Amino acid sequence: MRRSTTRSRILAGFIAGAVVATTAACSSGGDTAAGDGPVTIKFATETPTDGEGPYRALAKAFEAANPDIKVEVVETPLDSYANVLRTQLRGGNAPDVFYGAPGTGNSNALLTLADAGLVEDLGDADWVTKAVPASSKNLFEVDGKTYAVPLDVSPSTEIVNQTAYAAAGIKPATTTAELLGQCATLKAAGKSMFAVAGSVPGNLSLMAMQFASSTVYSAQPDWNEQRKEGKVTFAASAEWKQALGDVVAMKEAGCFQEGVAGAGFAEITQALTSGSSLGIFAPAGAVSEIAASTPGTEFGVAVPPGKTAEDTRLTVTLSNAIAVSAQSKHLDAAKKFVEFATQPAQQDAFAKVSGNLSLTSLANEGSQVPAQLSGLSTQLADQSKQVPLGYITWSNGGVTDAVGKGVQGLLTDQTSVDDVLKAMDAAYDQG
Numbered sequence: 001m002r003r004s005t006t007r008s009r010i011l012a013g014f015i016a017g018a019v020v021a022t023t024a025a026c027s028s029g030g031d032t033a034a035g036d037g038p039v040t041i042k043f044a045t046e047t048p049t050d051g052e053g054p055y056r057a058l059a060k061a062f063e064a065a066n067p068d069i070k071v072e073v074v075e076t077p078l079d080s081y082a083n084v085l086r087t088q089l090r091g092g093n094a095p096d097v098f099y100g101a102p103g104t105g106n107s108n109a110l111l112t113l114a115d116a117g118l119v120e121d122l123g124d125a126d127w128v129t130k131a132v133p134a135s136s137k138n139l140f141e142v143d144g145k146t147y148a149v150p151l152d153v154s155p156s157t158e159i160v161n162q163t164a165y166a167a168a169g170i171k172p173a174t175t176t177a178e179l180l181g182q183c184a185t186l187k188a189a190g191k192s193m194f195a196v197a198g199s200v201p202g203n204l205s206l207m208a209m210q211f212a213s214s215t216v217y218s219a220q221p222d223w224n225e226q227r228k229e230g231k232v233t234f235a236a237s238a239e240w241k242q243a244l245g246d247v248v249a250m251k252e253a254g255c256f257q258e259g260v261a262g263a264g265f266a267e268i269t270q271a272l273t274s275g276s277s278l279g280i281f282a283p284a285g286a287v288s289e290i291a292a293s294t295p296g297t298e299f300g301v302a303v304p305p306g307k308t309a310e311d312t313r314l315t316v317t318l319s320n321a322i323a324v325s326a327q328s329k330h331l332d333a334a335k336k337f338v339e340f341a342t343q344p345a346q347q348d349a350f351a352k353v354s355g356n357l358s359l360t361s362l363a364n365e366g367s368q369v370p371a372q373l374s375g376l377s378t379q380l381a382d383q384s385k386q387v388p389l390g391y392i393t394w395s396n397g398g399v400t401d402a403v404g405k406g407v408q409g410l411l412t413d414q415t416s417v418d419d420v421l422k423a424m425d426a427a428y429d430q431g
Contacts, residue, residue: 154316204411241417
């Protein structure tokens with residue numbers, strides 16, 4: 001049963017991440033009850049995949065600190081959440097508060113919903129200003145207005161079977177050339193460096209974006225802004241050709257498991273835990289549950305390498321975020337809930353449950369990195385070695401889909417790097 005839970009958790013992390021302290025928030029609760037019973041706000045999120053999840057714990061803690069406001073948590077399965085949320089927001093039955101992704105590049109991207117007039121401006125209170133790191137304002141603001149707040153930080157990494165690495169006599173590669181050599185050696189021994197869910201575009205896009213972090217965004221941190229301004233394209237970018245070319249080179253070197261094109265999450269989790277594959281591409285927070293499901297085996301995290309060690313970048317993104325519906329009939333109560341979630345004590349506890357990093361750790365340059373993420377300590381201590389997940393500020397989620405589907409074609413020799421990049425440009429230009 002535990003292993004099944006772990007696989008579900010990884011699924012949630014790929015496609016897209018305790019008890020929470022009860023520190024009371026300070027905003028007014030102007031629409032809370034005055035003799036007529038408590039106000040109830042609806043909070044929409046994805047169905048939790050491990051226990052009650054961090055959001056239910058957050059809601060319970062908020063209710064304990066604010067007895068005049070009740071929180072009804074409404075959960076929807078991962079694979080349908082984005083569509084259900086958009087339908088509710090446009091249909092007049094929207095939740096008061098809801099989970100979504102920062103930026104514009106996902107199907108549940110909060111700034112895209114804000115642009116459609118479906119998200120409430122949180123205002124300019126001091127807590128709103130402090131909630132979003134200065135370096136990430138573009139993921140939560142439009143024209144100086146803040147529409148959402150982050151809850152934790154998710155590094156995208158390789159989760160590695162350290163026991164299998166030790167048995168093979170190797171360590172995670174620091175250059176792509178070293179990686180390709182290791183892949184050939186492992187293939188000859190009947191193993192693979194990576195297990196990839198080739199039937200799931202979301203896993204493939206996550207893999208590709210991690211290599212793009214150390215090629216495209218290492219060389220040009222502002223590449224997305226240049227694309228927005230029409231100064232560059234995917235098809236004309238040498239760095240993008242290198243990033244997807246690295247995927248092709250890995251396929252040819254035998255880096256991926258047999259049957260990669262048809263594999264799903266259950267298969268790659270089993271390959272990692274059994275040691276037949278040494279790593280998978282996943283949010284770093286999943287390592288704790290994988291380790292818990294496989295006693296006697298050591299697991300850790302590593303950063304996919306660039307052409308050189310100097311080029312290598314860790315992909316770090318503010319992941320879970322929440323916003324308030326513009327249609328909410330209880331705006332004060334809804335904002336009070338969001339403010340409560342931004343308190344440092346709540347964020348520390350939320351990250352502990354989600355398995356990600358707390359925003360307080362990010363503010364202190366990785367000084368509070370949990371033990372299971374110690375393999376990232378060097379990069380977390382140096383912000384110049386970090387880049388955000390590239391697709392988070394693309395024009396629409398269709399571009400991300402084009403990456404995943406394009407990599408599927410590369411794995412099956414049904415498309416070329418140039419064709420994938422042209423498809424990404426076409427999707428981007430649809431806005």
